[in-house]
Amino acid sequence: MTATGIGAPVRRKEDHRYITGQGRYTDDINRPGQAHAYFLRSPHAHAAIRGIDTAAARAMPGVIGIFTGDDLAADKVGGLICGWMIHNKDGSPMRAGAHPALAQGKVRYVGDHVAVIIAETLAQARDASEAVIVDYEVLPAVVYTASAAGTETVIHAEAPDNTVYNWHLGNKDETERAFREAAHVTRLDIVNNRLVPNPMEPRAAVGDYDQGEGAFTLYTTSQNPHVARLVLSAFIGIAPENKLRVIAPDVGGGFGSKIFIYAEETVCVWAAKKVGRPVKWNSDRTEAFLADAHGRDHVTHAELATNAEGRITGLRVKTTANLGAYLSTFSSSVPTYLYAPLLSGSYDIPAIYAEVDAVYTNTAPVDAYRGAGRPEATFVVERLVEVAARELGRDPAKFRMQNYVRKFPHQTPVIMMYDTGNYAASMKKALEIIDYKGFGKRKRESARNGKLRGIGFSSYIEACGIAPSAAVGSLGAGVGLWESAEVRVNPVGTVEVLTGSHSHGQGHETTFAQLVSDRLGIPIENVSIVHGDTDKVQMGMGTYGSRSGAVGMSAIFKAVDKVIAKGKKVAAYVLEADEADIDFADGHFSVKGTDRKLDFGSCALQAYVAHKFSGQDLEPGLKEGAFYDPTNFTFPAGVHICELEIDPDTGVTKIQRWAAVDDFGVVINPMIVEGQVHGGIAQGVGQALLEGAKYNSDGQLVTASFMDYCMPRADDLPSFDVGMTVTPCPSNPLGIKGCGEAGAIAAPPAVINAITDALGHEDIAMPATPQAVWRAAQKSVRRQAAE
Amino acid sequence: MATVSMTVNGKAVTGVIDPRTLLVQFLRENLRLTGTHVGCDTSQCGACVVHVDGVAVKSCTALAISLEGAEVTTIEGLATDGRLHPMQEAFREHHGLQCGYCTPGMIMAAVDIVNRRGNDLDEKTIREDLDGNICRCTGYHNIVKAIAAGATAMAGGSAADREPPRQAAE
Numbered sequence: 001m002t003a004t005g006i007g008a009p010v011r012r013k014e015d016h017r018y019i020t021g022q023g024r025y026t027d028d029i030n031r032p033g034q035a036h037a038y039f040l041r042s043p044h045a046h047a048a049i050r051g052i053d054t055a056a057a058r059a060m061p062g063v064i065g066i067f068t069g070d071d072l073a074a075d076k077v078g079g080l081i082c083g084w085m086i087h088n089k090d091g092s093p094m095r096a097g098a099h100p101a102l103a104q105g106k107v108r109y110v111g112d113h114v115a116v117i118i119a120e121t122l123a124q125a126r127d128a129s130e131a132v133i134v135d136y137e138v139l140p141a142v143v144y145t146a147s148a149a150g151t152e153t154v155i156h157a158e159a160p161d162n163t164v165y166n167w168h169l170g171n172k173d174e175t176e177r178a179f180r181e182a183a184h185v186t187r188l189d190i191v192n193n194r195l196v197p198n199p200m201e202p203r204a205a206v207g208d209y210d211q212g213e214g215a216f217t218l219y220t221t222s223q224n225p226h227v228a229r230l231v232l233s234a235f236i237g238i239a240p241e242n243k244l245r246v247i248a249p250d251v252g253g254g255f256g257s258k259i260f261i262y263a264e265e266t267v268c269v270w271a272a273k274k275v276g277r278p279v280k281w282n283s284d285r286t287e288a289f290l291a292d293a294h295g296r297d298h299v300t301h302a303e304l305a306t307n308a309e310g311r312i313t314g315l316r317v318k319t320t321a322n323l324g325a326y327l328s329t330f331s332s333s334v335p336t337y338l339y340a341p342l343l344s345g346s347y348d349i350p351a352i353y354a355e356v357d358a359v360y361t362n363t364a365p366v367d368a369y370r371g372a373g374r375p376e377a378t379f380v381v382e383r384l385v386e387v388a389a390r391e392l393g394r395d396p397a398k399f400r401m402q403n404y405v406r407k408f409p410h411q412t413p414v415i416m417m418y419d420t421g422n423y424a425a426s427m428k429k430a431l432e433i434i435d436y437k438g439f440g441k442r443k444r445e446s447a448r449n450g451k452l453r454g455i456g457f458s459s460y461i462e463a464c465g466i467a468p469s470a471a472v473g474s475l476g477a478g479v480g481l482w483e484s485a486e487v488r489v490n491p492v493g494t495v496e497v498l499t500g501s502h503s504h505g506q507g508h509e510t511t512f513a514q515l516v517s518d519r520l521g522i523p524i525e526n527v528s529i530v531h532g533d534t535d536k537v538q539m540g541m542g543t544y545g546s547r548s549g550a551v552g553m554s555a556i557f558k559a560v561d562k563v564i565a566k567g568k569k570v571a572a573y574v575l576e577a578d579e580a581d582i583d584f585a586d587g588h589f590s591v592k593g594t595d596r597k598l599d600f601g602s603c604a605l606q607a608y609v610a611h612k613f614s615g616q617d618l619e620p621g622l623k624e625g626a627f628y629d630p631t632n633f634t635f636p637a638g639v640h641i642c643e644l645e646i647d648p649d650t651g652v653t654k655i656q657r658w659a660a661v662d663d664f665g666v667v668i669n670p671m672i673v674e675g676q677v678h679g680g681i682a683q684g685v686g687q688a689l690l691e692g693a694k695y696n697s698d699g700q701l702v703t704a705s706f707m708d709y710c711m712p713r714a715d716d717l718p719s720f721d722v723g724m725t726v727t728p729c730p731s732n733p734l735g736i737k738g739c740g741e742a743g744a745i746a747a748p749p750a751v752i753n754a755i756t757d758a759l760g761h762e763d764i765a766m767p768a769t770p771q772a773v774w775r776a777a778q779k780s781v782r783r784q785a786a787e
Numbered sequence: 788m789a790t791v792s793m794t795v796n797g798k799a800v801t802g803v804i805d806p807r808t809l810l811v812q813f814l815r816e817n818l819r820l821t822g823t824h825v826g827c828d829t830s831q832c833g834a835c836v837v838h839v840d841g842v843a844v845k846s847c848t849a850l851a852i853s854l855e856g857a858e859v860t861t862i863e864g865l866a867t868d869g870r871l872h873p874m875q876e877a878f879r880e881h882h883g884l885q886c887g888y889c890t891p892g893m894i895m896a897a898v899d900i901v902n903r904r905g906n907d908l909d910e911k912t913i914r915e916d917l918d919g920n921i922c923r924c925t926g927y928h929n930i931v932k933a934i935a936a937g938a939t940a941m942a943g944g945s946a947a948d949r950e951p952p953r954q955a956a957e
Binding site for chain 1: 815827915931
């Protein structure tokens with residue numbers, strides 16, 4: 001390993017601009033003549049719009065234009081789409097209501113988009129919004145996940161019982177038999193709490209229209225600018241793709257919420273032509289709470305069957321998933337194909353059956369948030385397994401190890417073919433790191449201090465490297481999930497790598513350069529990564545689902561292969577040798593068995609001057625592209641153990657130790673990978689202890705600012721002990737599995753298993769706030785007194 | 788409209804502004820110093836932290852017009868003569884940032900912690916004093932390491948590396 005090669009903790013190339021205030025985020029971009037957009041949003045969760053009177057507002061100072069859904073419809077601007085078709089149990093397609101970018105006739109959640117006001121300044125646009133008169137007929141609101149399907153109020157005429165689909169997966173008959181024959185059945189009712197992703201950079205958009213060229217440019221906070229262009233062009237109909245450029249510059253975090261194509265971005269780019277001015281919109285934090293896609297929000301009944309030997313023989317779940325008021329871009333896939341196929345966890349479970357009902361409610365749309373379906377599945381599996389071990393009087397670590405998948409490949413009953421892994425190795429290492437043997441002593445010491453100490457396990461698996469295009473196509477995806485790369489070698493041997501992946505914190509400018517520098521034997525400074533601009537990068541599918549290493553870098557790997565192959569042809573002419581005799585290593589092309597060689601930069605120059613070969617023999621230039629379509633999902637897995645202490649007098653929970661041992665396959669940059677693990681754990685701990693989006697019964701979001709929605713802060717978290725095990729992924733050339741979501745998937749059950757271990761009962765829901773823990777601890781105290 | 792004059796990163800600046808203009812808007816929109824970010828609008832997240840007369844201030848909470856004559860330092864003014872401030876170096880060295888959006892406010896808050904608490908900072912002090920800054924990417928683990936290291940490096944650095952001593956805001 002070299003100091004900058006694969007496996008080295010290279011300090012990030014992108015950091016200089018961030019630490020000096022020179023980052024360039026969408027809100028930092030200002031176009032000449034720019035006007036400002038402000039969205040008038042629904043104050044009601046559910047209402048019919050009888051009329052919108054904009055006359056007074058139009059007369060306000062600075063107002064340039066006010067548009068409503070009628071204006072979009074008149075321009076034939078299409079609605080927002082959901083790109084994943086799910087079929088019901090009976091084979092019929094899901095029932096999706098229309099999703100106009102600006103409301104047409106009805107508003108369906110607080111924050112829904114009623115009109116856009118475009119003015120010279122943001123303050124003027126806001127002021128004018130207050131003069132728009134909207135005649136609402138307020139309708140009853142459907143708010144709660146579990147009861148949405150049973151109410152008379154209908155949110156979309158297309159879905160008469162507010163149900164988007166009734167879906168299922170698994171081997172139902174075998175599962176029912178497993179439960180009939182079980183020696184023991186563990187049952188849990190689980191609520192996976194609703195979360196708001198909250199990247200620190202709020203969403204933003206600047207739409208621009210070039211009248212001379214007839215072309216649009218949209219600067220926006222996107223994790224996948226090419227998908228945004230595709231949807232805005234092919235489905236919404238803003239402009240053909242060759243007349244629409246989407247630029248996602250520095251993006252300040254995404255966590256899934258910036259995958260989706262939203263109303264505001266759509267309206268800004270459309271309105272730029274309408275008003276003949278660039279149009280800028282920047283979300284404030286409360287708008288982000290109201291209108292960014294939320295995450296999670298499942299209500300589940302789950303059961304686990306075990307036999308007399310303590311082997312898990314069956315698992316069944318019945319989940320109701322809240323998709324909010326409209327189907328966001330990938331929402332339908334999250335509680336189905338990103339959820340149920342993970343219900344086997346790390347375990348050899350012969351029979352699994354999952355039923356999922358997805359419902360509409362008068363709340364913000366719900367879509368992928370870090371982990372997307374996999375945290376929900378992991379929470380179900382790891383809570384069930386922990387509780388089963390307790391009910392059976394088994395050590396939770398040993399019970400898990402007894403039931404682990406140990407032979408690979410392993411076909412689960414729920415689609416997935418696990419390719420490789422060593423779950424017991426991760427467990428053993430995690431037990432060492434946490435000092436499991438010393439836990440009893442530490443617990444007794446806590447008890448002496450009046451504290452309740454608990455330990456909780458989470459042995460997660462996830463499916464990443466999303467995903468083989470044919471496979472996802474067969475499951476209903478509207479797109480293929482390959483990735484593209486282009487490696488452009490300049491005449492002096494420096495390299496630009498164009499990638500369809502998008503970095504919004506993941507450090508691609510460093511890790512991707514490490515790969516290319518390592519393989520071409522050139523200094524890392526000579527490699528630049530280009531991403532986030534549809535005019536530069538031809539096509540790409542973007543960054544989510546921990547896919548940029550396993551899929552994005554595999555595409556780069558393939559393109560580098562082609563560059564080396566072409567370089568060998570050039571070198572053969574220059575070195576006057578047979579192409580078959582040319583080797584490439586350490587940045588040099590050489591002739592086998594001789595000392596004749598050509599360094600990479602000289603080869604590049606020869607490729608461009610083209611003096612040593614004719615155009616008939618070989619094309620000049622050194623530039624190659626590749627598309628990589630994965631052949632399987634990847635299966636990162638690991639064990640996280642949380643040890644915590646509860647103060648029963650205050651309900652305050654303090655995490656004392658955290659051991660994380662993850663198998664991400666081959667790691668390119670361990671510093672960056674560990675950083676991803678830390679951040680994921682923090683979001684998972686946030687879900688378990690602090691965060692919860694709450695709507696009241698009228699559908700008002702009562703947690704719509706950082707004062708009401710508790711984000712994890714530095715003093716809520718401990719430092720983390722992070723270890724790794726490695727089984728290389730066999731399905732991609734680099735052996736990478738992916739690391740971006742692991743912490744958020746692993747952490748919530750580890751925390752709740754630790755809290756319930758400390759409390760001695762299972763009666764606590766997320767977020768386990770001090771108030772909730774205090775109440776639960778009183779119950780523990782009463783139980784102890786009764787005993 | 789009103790006129791305000793202050794010193795920003797060592798340069799005298801004057802602006803004609805709407806009286807409701809916040810300091811962060813003045814910095815970002817009038818001076819085009821876009822390193823200072825807005826993350827929440829409610830003084831919770833700290834992405835907008837700058838120093839006013841040597842003290843950390845959330846610039847989304849201060850009216851520009853109230854800062855006539857103030858000395859303001861933003862993230863763009865922290866490096867001197869092309870040399871990074873030790874706290875900036877520490878954030879890079881310890882991977883104390885991912886998406887970079889909270890980073891300017893984090894670094895400005897971190898320097899303020901050192902100014903208030905000294906150069907020998909334990910983890911508990913750092914975590915408690917970072918209460919006003921939210922990061923969604925890092926889980927704070929590496930930020931805490933970076934601040935401890937940056938604090939130590941600030942003690943070893945030359946006077947040019949130091950912030951002016953703390954003064955009461957006028």
